[in-house]
Amino acid sequence: MSDKAQLKPTPADLETAETTEAPADLKTTETIEAPADLEIAETTQPSTELETAEPTEQESENKSAFFQAVGILPGEVSFEEGSIMAKVTVGGKEYRLLFKPRLMSAMVALKLEIKQSGSTTQRLIVYPKVMHFPKQDQPHQLAFQLVGFEKDPASSAISTELEDFEFKLSGLWQFIPVCRVPVISVFRNFDEAIHQNLKKLDETVAAKKKVNFMKAAHVPLIWKDAPFKPFRFNPKLEKEEQGRPLFLQLKAKFIPAKDGFEFVALLAPPLEKAPKFFKASNDDKATVQKQKKKNATPSKSKATPSKAKSKQAKPPQPKPKPRPVKAEQEAEQESGE
Numbered sequence: 001m002s003d004k005a006q007l008k009p010t011p012a013d014l015e016t017a018e019t020t021e022a023p024a025d026l027k028t029t030e031t032i033e034a035p036a037d038l039e040i041a042e043t044t045q046p047s048t049e050l051e052t053a054e055p056t057e058q059e060s061e062n063k064s065a066f067f068q069a070v071g072i073l074p075g076e077v078s079f080e081e082g083s084i085m086a087k088v089t090v091g092g093k094e095y096r097l098l099f100k101p102r103l104m105s106a107m108v109a110l111k112l113e114i115k116q117s118g119s120t121t122q123r124l125i126v127y128p129k130v131m132h133f134p135k136q137d138q139p140h141q142l143a144f145q146l147v148g149f150e151k152d153p154a155s156s157a158i159s160t161e162l163e164d165f166e167f168k169l170s171g172l173w174q175f176i177p178v179c180r181v182p183v184i185s186v187f188r189n190f191d192e193a194i195h196q197n198l199k200k201l202d203e204t205v206a207a208k209k210k211v212n213f214m215k216a217a218h219v220p221l222i223w224k225d226a227p228f229k230p231f232r233f234n235p236k237l238e239k240e241e242q243g244r245p246l247f248l249q250l251k252a253k254f255i256p257a258k259d260g261f262e263f264v265a266l267l268a269p270p271l272e273k274a275p276k277f278f279k280a281s282n283d284d285k286a287t288v289q290k291q292k293k294k295n296a297t298p299s300k301s302k303a304t305p306s307k308a309k310s311k312q313a314k315p316p317q318p319k320p321k322p323r324p325v326k327a328e329q330e331a332e333q334e335s336g337e
Contacts, residue, residue, distance in 0.1 A: 065249060065268065065275050069186045069219055071167025072159065073124045073144060073254065079111050086111070088124065088144060091256030096143040098129060106148050113149070123150045125158060128167065128219055128254075128261075132178040140179065140220065142259050165254045167261060169219055172274060174231040174245040176218055181260070182230035183218040184248065190276035207287040214280040221252060223263035228270055247274035 075090040077097065084107045086097040099107045114120055126144040133140070150159060162168065171186040201209055231245030249268040252261040 065247065065271060066170065066189050067186045067275065067277055068168060068170045069128055069184070069217055070147065070158070071126060071128070071254065072162045072164055073126045074121070074164045075124065076120050077110065077114060077122050077124070078120060079114070084108060084111055090254075093256045093259070097124075097126075098143055098145040100145065103147065106146055110146065110149050113151075123164070125149065128217065130217060130219055132176070132218060134178060136178060136180055139259065162251070166264065167252050167254060168249075168267070169221065169252050169261070170249040170267075171216075171219070171247070172231070172245040173221075173228060173248045173270075175233075179218065179220055181220050181222060183220050184250075184252075185245075186217040186219065187274075187277035187279060188214055188216070190278055194278075207284040208291070210284050211280045211288050214278040216279075219252075220260045221263060222255075222258070222260055226263070244273070247271040 073088065073090060075088040075095075077086055077088050079086045084099075084104070086107070087094050088097045089095075110122065110124075114122065124144070125147040127147060129143040129145050131141040131143075169184045169186070171184040173182060174185060175182050176185070198206070198210060198213075228246055228248070231243065234242065248266070248270050250266050251264040253264050254260075255262055
């Protein structure tokens with residue numbers, strides 16, 4: 001078997017940077033999905049139908065910049081019996097090991113490698129998957145999505161760039177309402193072909209597909225004495241006064257004890273404006289919210305007919321025969337005596 005199960009992820013391969021292809025109906029299946037009320041990435045300004053960052057001179061100077069979140073994770077992999085569902089144990093903590101349907105071959109190859117080698121210790125190439133919750137005091141949940149795995153530490157280009165537990169994070173440096181520490185928000189990179197497909201979607205299903213497709217990953221980052229202040233949305237300020245988050249490209253180290261990432265080094269100068277990216281509109285998110293509430297609340301109009309129907313379905317009960325008046329009077333006289 002080859003020393004590398006999968007080549008270095010490219011922008012086309014990265015989940016947070018898929019810019020080359022997408023199904024026409026955009027059914028991008030997510031293995032972990034944040035609750036709909038956690039669409040909190042839009043902390044800068046109201047968006048249009050398909051908001052993207054405008055190109056600038058600074059961006060043209062750094063054409064290699066794009067959103068991404070990928071890293072090297074060594075750990076003990078365990079598969080469920082008779083399944084390709086797996087978990088990875090890192091630093092004494094267990095995390096779900098997820099996969100996308102189109103990358104299922106990497107999961108199958110990993111299981112075969114463990115069976116043939118007898119070694120469950122593997123060096124994985126993964127995306128971080130973070131789920132945040134509405135309450136700030138409720139900790140986020142972390143999982144990892146498999147891209148590939150390596151047996152030789154220098155078997156691919158990404159191994160020359162990253163050491164064990166190191167991740168490349170490129171995104172917007174900001175605070176979000178549901179996390180105490182600032183995050184690197186990794187959006188989906190813009191692609192004109194996908195943009196045109198989105199515009200062709202049927203209106204009845206477009207909102208949900210757009211929101212799911214454009215969902216961002218918000219990776220918590222601990223960066224002591226950071227020279228760049230993370231952006232924080234202020235509802236009291238006007239749009240023109242808000243400013244905007246910096247786009248940072250950096251290296252971070254995963255710390256299992258903290259279920260988070262710590263800053264290691266900058267990989268490029270910060271950009272005042274990010275590369276073009278997809279972001280769901282506020283209208284689409286509101287439509288999805290209304291639809292979910294509607295589906296969660298049973299309709300009274302539907303409940304009433306079913307109740308009436310159940311009453312009609314019961315067989316009629318025979319009415320008791322009335323006692324003759326004379327017999328009732330005689331019974332009263334007997335009881336009085």
